[in-house]
Amino acid sequence: MTKDAFSDWTKVIKTTTKPDKESGAINPAIQLSSTFEQRDFDHFGHWDYARSGNPTRDVLEESIAELEHGTRGFAFATGMAAISTALLTLNQGDHVILTKNVYGGTFRLVEEVLTKYGISHTFVDLGNPADLEEAFQDNTKVVYVETPSNPTLQVTDIRLVAKIAHDHGALVFADNTFMTPVLQKPLDLGADLVVHSATKFLAGHSDILAGLVVTKDEDLGKQIYFLQNAMGATLGVSDSWLLMRGIKTLAVRMEKESQNALELAQWLEQQELVTKVNYPGLEADAGYAVQSSQAKSGGAVLSFDIGSEDNVRQLVAELKIPIFSVSLGAVESIISYPPKMSHAEMNVEERHDRGITDGLVRYSVGLEDINDLKADLHQAFLKIKE
Numbered sequence: 463m464t465k466d467a468f469s470d471w472t473k474v475i476k477t478t479t480k481p482d483k484e485s486g487a488i489n490p491a492i493q494l495s496s497t498f499e500q501r502d503f504d505h506f507g508h509w510d511y512a513r514s515g516n517p518t519r520d521v522l523e524e525s526i527a528e529l530e531h532g533t534r535g536f537a538f539a540t541g542m543a544a545i546s547t548a549l550l551t552l553n554q555g556d557h558v559i560l561t562k563n564v565y566g567g568t569f570r571l572v573e574e575v576l577t578k579y580g581i582s583h584t585f586v587d588l589g590n591p592a593d594l595e596e597a598f599q600d601n602t603k604v605v606y607v608e609t610p611s612n613p614t615l616q617v618t619d620i621r622l623v624a625k626i627a628h629d630h631g632a633l634v635f636a637d638n639t640f641m642t643p644v645l646q647k648p649l650d651l652g653a654d655l656v657v658h659s660a661t662k663f664l665a666g667h668s669d670i671l672a673g674l675v676v677t678k679d680e681d682l683g684k685q686i687y688f689l690q691n692a693m694g695a696t697l698g699v700s701d702s703w704l705l706m707r708g709i710k711t712l713a714v715r716m717e718k719e720s721q722n723a724l725e726l727a728q729w730l731e732q733q734e735l736v737t738k739v740n741y742p743g744l745e746a747d748a749g750y751a752v753q754s755s756q757a758k759s760g761g762a763v764l765s766f767d768i769g770s771e772d773n774v775r776q777l778v779a780e781l782k783i784p785i786f787s788v789s790l791g792a793v794e795s796i797i798s799y800p801p802k803m804s805h806a807e808m809n810v811e812e813r814h815d816r817g818i819t820d821g822l823v824r825y826s827v828g829l830e831d832i833n834d835l836k837a838d839l840h841q842a843f844l845k846i847k848e
């Protein structure tokens with residue numbers, strides 16, 4: 463059996479459990495050393511200075527590359543550090559097309575930072591191939607996809623976007639934060655580079671910030687390596703270790719949390735107070751067919767509308783289980799109110815244009831008992847109706 467014949471359930475364990483040759487310790491050491499002794503004046507070893515690479519981070523970087531079916535992986539201090547490093551492969555005068563439902567931090571990066579360096583962009587509805595075709599310019603180098611999107615869970619057909627982008631000579635970058643490689647492998651679907659906020663599902667416990675990049679080919683890998691070392695937003699060794707600890711349970715968490723999310727979405731569809739449920743694992747969802755063709759499930763995040771900001775305010779006050787906060791992808795359920803949290807910087811029209819209505823709640827479903835999660839929502843809904 464070759465290594466690649468293993469399923470992801472085996473790989474999340476095998477790639478993060480590397481017995482140390484000298485001591486036999488089964489976990490990679492947290493190698494707290496900024497520099498590495500060179501034994502010979504003329505021949506330097508594999509590691510020299512820890513920004514350029516270190517034994518702990520190396521194991522993590524190989525693990526994510528293997529899980530995403532890429533050639534090289536890179537670990538960064540945050541998701542935004544990973545995304546900005548990836549986008550800085552672009553040069554002055556280049557143009558990037560992004561999904562209009564892109565993560566808020568990525569929106570800010572292209573709008574307020576990359577523009578300063580002469581890198582321009584266009585936001586399009588990637589669900590509409592004609593809009594995408596129209597957005598290409600002679601200098602378009604990258605199409606940036608995020609699927610399913612936040613917080614309305616809109617699905618983009620990665621194969622279709624990759625075909626169109628490649629026909630125009632552009633690369634495809636995919637933010638795979640919401641799915642992780644155990645549910646969706648963008649590189650297998652035609653993308654050239656994957657980015658992650660590993661802060662979310664990959665770490666999985668709301669404990670660290672981290673970002674990852676994986677490239678499909680060696681050439682793009684070399685560019686990212688150069689920039690990772692040149693800009694230096696690397697992940698520290700303790701957080702690299704914690705991230706690997708999280709990855710070990712990724713497959714089991716994603717499966718169970720997806721099951722919980724599907725069951726919760728189906729239950730929410732039946733509730734009088736709920737006017738809309740966004741979850742691509744529901745057969746009635748507009749993204750269901752594409753999602754089923756490119757991912758193993760609908761994932762663990764859903765959103766639903768209960769009519770008004772006042773109703774959401776009451777819901778947040780009455781719920782006993784989920785944490786009310788930004789972020790997602792953890793063992794504990796987390797609810798958030800996008801209009802005042804992740805999407806507070808948008809004006810009302812921009813928000814409504816993206817389906818982020820005043821009664822919208824985002825729910826990142828954790829590992830609690832699904833019957834408790836439903837009962838909790840049920841008691842809160844009863845109070846709202848009074």
Ligand SMILES: *Cc1c(COP(=O)(O)O)cnc(C)c1O
Pocket residue numbers: 540541542543565567608612637639640658659660661662671672673
């Ligand atoms: C959180 C998030 C990011 C940013 O990651 P940080 O780790 O917070 O820097 C990027 N993309 C998506 C989809 C996210 O949810």
